[in-house]
Amino acid sequence: MKIRFLLALLSVLASAPAWSQVNALPSQPHLLVKGQAERTVMPDRFTLDFLVQSTMPSPGDARASVERNVATVLALFKANRALSDSIHASTLSISPEHAFEEGKQVFKGTKVVRRVRATFTRLEDVRAVLSGVESGPELQITGIRSGYAAAAGLRAELKREAAQQSRRSAEGLASAYGTRITGLYTISDVAPSFAYGVQAGMWPAPGDEAGVTPPAPPAPTADIGATVEVTGTRVAPETLQTGTITFNENVYAIFLISP
Structure with a gap:
């Protein structure tokens, strides 16, 4: 009896991640959209x-x-x-x-x-x-x-822009299909992998041509920028250069729509 109970418990625990992922999707009609904002700055x-x-x-x-x-x-x-x-x-x-x-x-x-x-x-x-x-x-x-000294503030601003873009995208899709948004179910900056089978790198960026899905750029860290290798005993000032820093923020939202 104890062995049967233990096997049943292990079976329940093993299936728990799958349940949590399925239950994360609403049962009512909904839209899953992505908002993206990007800014390129000079390092300071x-x-x-x-x-x-x-x-x-x-x-x-x-x-x-x-x-x-x-x-x-x-x-x-x-x-x-x-x-x-x-x-x-x-x-x-x-x-x-x-x-x-x-x-x-x-x-x-x-x-x-x-x-x-x-x-x-x-x-x-x-x-x-x-x-x-x-x-x-x-x-x-x-x-x-x-x-970039103001990286934290810029990331917060980009998240707001990405969230606004996700809202506009959802409203446009809902209007195109003759429906309307009734509420926001969930929003996250982590790409979902629900039953849709969608991963972060599979989302098209705004303005991409239909049918062309480039891989998503890697998320930058706070100190991302140009790296210069130095060799020799002395470094001539003219040899040191720097490039730009690109910050990219994504927001993934599920909006409820009218049936």
Whole structure:
């Protein structure tokens, strides 16, 4: 008896996700529509990441070398108007360093590591920092990331625009079929996958030609932008450029319609 009850319980639990998905659709007539809003902006934040490290037999010497390089980078940050609340230097990381030589593990010394980063509002200041850095094994530029300071506000605005577009789309569809909207059943910024079998990348964008369904662009993060790889010991100012940032917000809504 206990075994039968357990099997019945497992069967109910296994089918629960399917029930919840089916029950998410209204039983009355409805429209499922998508609203989309997009904006392209120029980046106004530029973040530099540095890796500072040294490996020496003496832990004290390795630490002193790292601290000298960190002090140099921090001075360049402050001299070139880095945002004060963005300057960050990690705590020291100390570990033994080994290498394999002729099949044997050989102790090479103590490795000391710190990471430093800062954000700037002007690309000219980033160029000045890069021009003042002598990069090498002990001081490396690990990344340049661009971002947009008002990203949160812009995303909220785009969500509102996408919601308004979904409403207009639903009203147009309802009118074309001689019916009317009677209410909003649900709205979400996550693409549904109900019994329709529709996924996020299958939704056509506004203005697309009929029969052509391009894949949806990936959702950007708050700091999406152009990434510039840096090589060499010194970076010429003319080599650093940045592109634009595109923000895209989608809204998926189910509207109830009159039968």
